[in-house]
Amino acid sequence: MSSLVIQDLHVAIGEKEIVKGLSLTINSGEVHAIMGPNGTGKSTLSKAIAGHPDYTITSGDVLLDGASILEKEADERARAGLFLAFQYPSEIPGVSIANFLRAAVQARMAEGEELDATAYYKRLYAKMDMLKIDRKFTSRSVNEGFSGGEKKRCEILQMAMLEPKFALMDETDSGLDIDALRIVSEGVNTLRGPDLGVLMITHYQRLLNYIVPDYVHVMWDGRIVKSGDKSLALELEAKGYDWVKKELALA
């Protein structure tokens, strides 16, 4: 069993502190949802954990299986089992999905080990079928000209291929139509299991009907201010963030 432990994390962009002391432990097998108003630092949290160079961790720590990952480059963290499904995935002109994923899979293999191309494509096609992605997409450039929903689906395809220990999913549901939401959720549910821990950032309780979380956290101004089970999401939906704000003011 693996664990991802976030300890009193403070993250700044330039001089500005965005994440202000956030602690959270995710064990494999668990799905944690984070909800919170726009601009509260959710994406910042996920990118900082993934090792984005623009985000400075001013204090606190992130431990993967007990060892700090903060000294590691983004690619080392990725190879160690961390996956970030981006809120806004980048486009990579001229690089096909098949070649990109192949390079990513190859990067996880021992030096000198050769990738079995036939087996790779078999697996890729199986995952694409699961996510109902047309085979034509393998030769399309990564995210280039993709619709919002196609991009999100492609993120989950990558996640399925790379089999991370922990997946940080940043608003994977936004931009998905009703059918796509169901397909992507089913995909994630298939990947869900004792070997995967998930941190799911979302604005909508609707997603949580499909991917039922074990824990729900409310993030506010760079911190987690409230945690509970899936019923918290329903309560939030009903009462809005003002409710949290009032509670905070009372505390």
Next chain:
Amino acid sequence: MANTDTLAQEAAAADNPVAGIDQTKGDFSYDVSYAFDAGTGLNEDTVRYISSVKKEAPWILEFRLKALAKFRSMPMPTHWATKDLENIDFDKIRYYLSQGQKPKRTWDEVPDDIKKTFERLGIPEQERKFLAGVEAQFDSEAAYSNIKDIVSKQGVIFVNSTEGLREHPELFKKFFGKVIPTGDNKFAALNSAVFSGGSFIYVPKGVKVAQPLQAYFRINAENFGQFERTLIIADEGAEVTYMEGCTAPKFSTSTLHSAVVELVALKGAKIQYITVQNWANNVFNLVTKRGIAHEEAEIKWIDCNIGSRLTMKYPGVVLKGRKARGEVISIALANDGQHQDTGAKMIHAADETTSNIVAKSISVGQGRSTYRGVVHIPKHLKGCKNNTECDALLINTNSRTDTYPAITVRGDRNYVQHEASVSKVNEEMIFYMQQRGLTEGQAMSLAVNGFINDLARQFPMEYSVELKRLIDLEMEGSVG
């Protein structure tokens, strides 16, 4: 003339080892005994020496001497080109070296040293077998050639320039120096004075050469300038593809490479000329390449430049006959301390001629890329078309890119389209790729390979693989 001993001493005195294998690809050298050596510096004696070693006809010596005078009288083109040209010290350059060997016929006869060199160039096993069909130039003279036996059955002549002028003067004299006159530019004049090596090819009427003709060039001695001269004539309806690849070992002092390549595509003929070059970053690579396309003929330059200190190269096509087509596909990668000044020239001289230019440049770090294009369509012509597209990719903020498209199109019966773009490999894209487990270097090379992907696809398979590998090497080295 320096003998082999002094050469070896000079070599040993250089900052970089000349003997033995360096681990970096393209950054290695072997001891070679040079049987002929014109010493350093350039004067009439040098030219006479080269001509006599080659046992040339008097008219060639005369051609060379005239060219030398021309070279001396012409100023450096620094009024438009980079001042870095002034750093070429013509007195320190060695203008002719030869192993004094005749081109070899079979693989077994090729010296082990040379075989090792090919090995280090990373030519795959099966291709090395195919090398039995390769005209490969080792320094000034072709060290190996055998494909001509294969293609000669079709009546194709594929020889080095010396042999071409000696054995087939009636054929080559007609076009030699005609596509690119001696005085075209200072470096064409220099080449005309001291040329050696390069290929002369004649493809008879209607003959379609199935396999690409190849030549590998590299510079193998310090301060050694290489001045190949290539002339390819495709007779009416003939088709031929020529591939040229270069890697060079790194030496501590500057090296000059100044080639002249002339192509003649007669009525309905097709010539495709492919170059992938990876020069050491102290090489001045100043090359003149031009072709003449007659009626309904087609000339396509695929030109890929990596490395060198300064490359100046603008492959051109003179569209001389009705419905002639010209194309330049060019890729240039300028890393730290390198300047790629490349482009294309399309001179429309007949109705309904079409030309296409696609140029992509990549600038890394302090690397600098310049695109210069000339498209000329005079007023009296009709139905001419040109499409020009130049895209630049910048890999960090220090890189510099300039575009100088000179399009002179007169008259309203012609159609020209021009597009240019400058983009940056953005940090978000690199982070995205790193998040998938690729190192920064791998991410960069993937981004660069993606940028040129649509062009690289037009390369023959082994060249696009080689190109990808060269880019990987460049990008690996470019991240700290």
